[in-house]
Amino acid sequence: MNGEMHPRKRALIIGGSLGGLFAGNMLQQAGWDVDIFERSAQDLDSRGGGIVLQPEVVALIRRSGIERDWDNLGVRSAHRVVFRPDGSVEHRQHAPQVQTSWSLIYSLMRSTISDIHYHKNSLLTDITFPDDHHVTAHFKGGARETGDLLIGADGNGSFVRKLLWNDTPDYAGYIAWRGLVPENAMPERARQQLHGDFAFASNLGSHILGYLVPGADNDLRPGHRFYNWVWYRIVDDAQREAIMTGTDGVARRYSVPEGLLAARWKAHLDTEAQTLLPPGFRDIVQATKEPFAQAIRDLAVDKMVKGRVILLGDAASIPRPHTAASTSKAAANALALGDALQAWPDDTDKALSEWEQEQIFRGKYLRKMGISMGDRLLFGGA
Incomplete structure (x- = not known):
């Protein structure tokens, strides 16, 4: 009888990466039915790249029912070390922290969503509103799904944002080259100088960390x-x-994945490493077989809720990586959303209104902080 009086609400989550998985978990905890729609036809667990593990991510993992302690979530570093361009140590500080990977966190979170509710190869084409309390997602091929809430968790190039918001990210004027080198293949000089620490080095128009x-x-x-x-x-x-x-001839605007960087840019990286980087970092960059790249962009929307559609994670705000906050912000958005929906189980609009303001503030604060940090590091600004 109670189930008939209060039918379970349903959320449609666009984007099956970390933001979507975080949101899906928290809505499940709040008693919602959840379906996640990911445009890729393949699993996403092969992506490279590191993440500094933040408390919000650990809190969300624990609330999702996953039992893992800090030491099983990543690799612990002991010190933060800053190198001068000549390789001498400018500063060394005891600062223990844990670094993890996108892949590890994704695998953990993906294990909590059943395959029947995680839909690959689902390309969103439109969003319509059958009434004030429901939203319909339309997908390539003609499929459509209706729910009580649609969450745009489809990353910094969000199609949900493009459909319903006017906000677009701004290019910050610099890119991030990235790479992964197997630990047992680290060059000797890199191993001696970098292994086990969180290391940094700056030069004119250049900032590297590892x-x-x-x-x-x-x-x-x-x-x-x-x-x-x-x-x-x-x-x-x-x-x-x-x-x-990339080598496939596709002109991407803001990123080139691992394995697709053209040979001329690998050679360019080697040359620049020789000129700008201290010896340990120089060796590790030159030892990287498949570097990749992403453009640094800024975004923080003024509104995260439009009717029964919301933006979450990088779809709503893109903090520069210097803040180490992209993943933790998505986790914080999802944690707060779950709390709000549990606090107002019979009034979704009230829950979204209460959730929105703090999350907007969080996004704008991180945008401002990231711009300040990045401009100081790359352009010498205040």
């Missing part, structure tokens, strides 16, 4: 991990467009 992360298949055993590096370089629009055109 740390150990879980290895293939989320392996945490010493010797089986990856060294993850991120190198920020000032790049104008014309050069960015050239870099983002």
